[in-house]
Amino acid sequence: MANVLDSVKFDADGYMEDANAWTKEVAEAIAKREGITLNPRHWVVIDYARNEWKTKGEAPTLRNITKNTDVDTKELYSLFPGGPGKLAAKVAGLKKPTGCI
Amino acid sequence: MAEKTVRKLSLIASKGSLDMAYPPLILANAARMSGVEVNVFFTFWGLDIINKKKMDHLNVAMVGNPSMHPSFHIPTWLGAIPGMSAMGTWMMRKEIAKLDFPPVGEFVQLIQDAGAHLYGCKMSMDMMKLTKADLVDGAEVLGAMEFIEMSEGGQIIFV
Numbered sequence: 001m002a003n004v005l006d007s008v009k010f011d012a013d014g015y016m017e018d019a020n021a022w023t024k025e026v027a028e029a030i031a032k033r034e035g036i037t038l039n040p041r042h043w044v045v046i047d048y049a050r051n052e053w054k055t056k057g058e059a060p061t062l063r064n065i066t067k068n069t070d071v072d073t074k075e076l077y078s079l080f081p082g083g084p085g086k087l088a089a090k091v092a093g094l095k096k097p098t099g100c101i
Numbered sequence: 102m103a104e105k106t107v108r109k110l111s112l113i114a115s116k117g118s119l120d121m122a123y124p125p126l127i128l129a130n131a132a133r134m135s136g137v138e139v140n141v142f143f144t145f146w147g148l149d150i151i152n153k154k155k156m157d158h159l160n161v162a163m164v165g166n167p168s169m170h171p172s173f174h175i176p177t178w179l180g181a182i183p184g185m186s187a188m189g190t191w192m193m194r195k196e197i198a199k200l201d202f203p204p205v206g207e208f209v210q211l212i213q214d215a216g217a218h219l220y221g222c223k224m225s226m227d228m229m230k231l232t233k234a235d236l237v238d239g240a241e242v243l244g245a246m247e248f249i250e251m252s253e254g255g256q257i258i259f260v
Binding site: 061062063064072077081083084086100101 | 127130131133134135136137200202203211214215
């Protein structure tokens with residue numbers, strides 16, 4: 001079965017090698033692989049993370065996300081169960097955030 | 102690529118100075134961000150971190166703290182001068198805020214929102230005449246043995 005992820009390269013931990021190869025369809029497919037169905041609230045986080053990456057070159061920290069969007073910590077964890085620090089960046093096609101918070 | 106098994110981390114926070122309150126909070130938060138289950142046991146002076154009245158008034162000790170040399174060494178006798186601890190505390194709070202780490206009270210709320218479980222050490226609380234009402238909402242009171250049992254299968258870090 002042809003999958004939108006077949007042509008996408010991932011590193012050993014499952015993060016995309018090239019953030020520029022990311023599309024919304026790729027995001028949907030990565031999310032699905034992680035057991036998440038994206039809804040508009042996920043997109044608030046993903047769009048913000050993509051924008052931060054465009055301007056700063058790396059994935060935003062979770063604190064940055066909760067401070068600058070209307071998604072709070074509790075919601076962030078319910079949107080990305082199993083670790084929003086990893087999952088939000090993965091789905092947004094970015095590397096793990098390097099910040100500690 | 103889903104997680105195989107959920108990792109588990111137990112942190113024991115035993116110090117209540119401002120500088121030593123952060124490591125367990127930072128580790129607890131980092132673990133939760135990575136999807137690791139977290140239990141934090143606050144014992145002895147570490148109880149101040151989840152004591153509603155004290156959590157936002159933690160200080161840095163200037164005397165007997167061999168690490169007090171931010172840009173120049175502060176000799177112990179100088180640290181004993183009145184006001185030095187307040188100044189050190191003020192400076193550290195400023196540096197912590199620069200790194201975008203929240204104040205202790207807000208940080209405790211953050212890790213609770215992130216799903217970390219907090220426990221006050223029963224024996225220390227009895228000794229300090231504290232009850233559950235003195236702790237932040239959501240924190241439970243627990244004996245050391247129960248905490249060790251709860252930690253089974255996980256890693257333990259003592260701070």
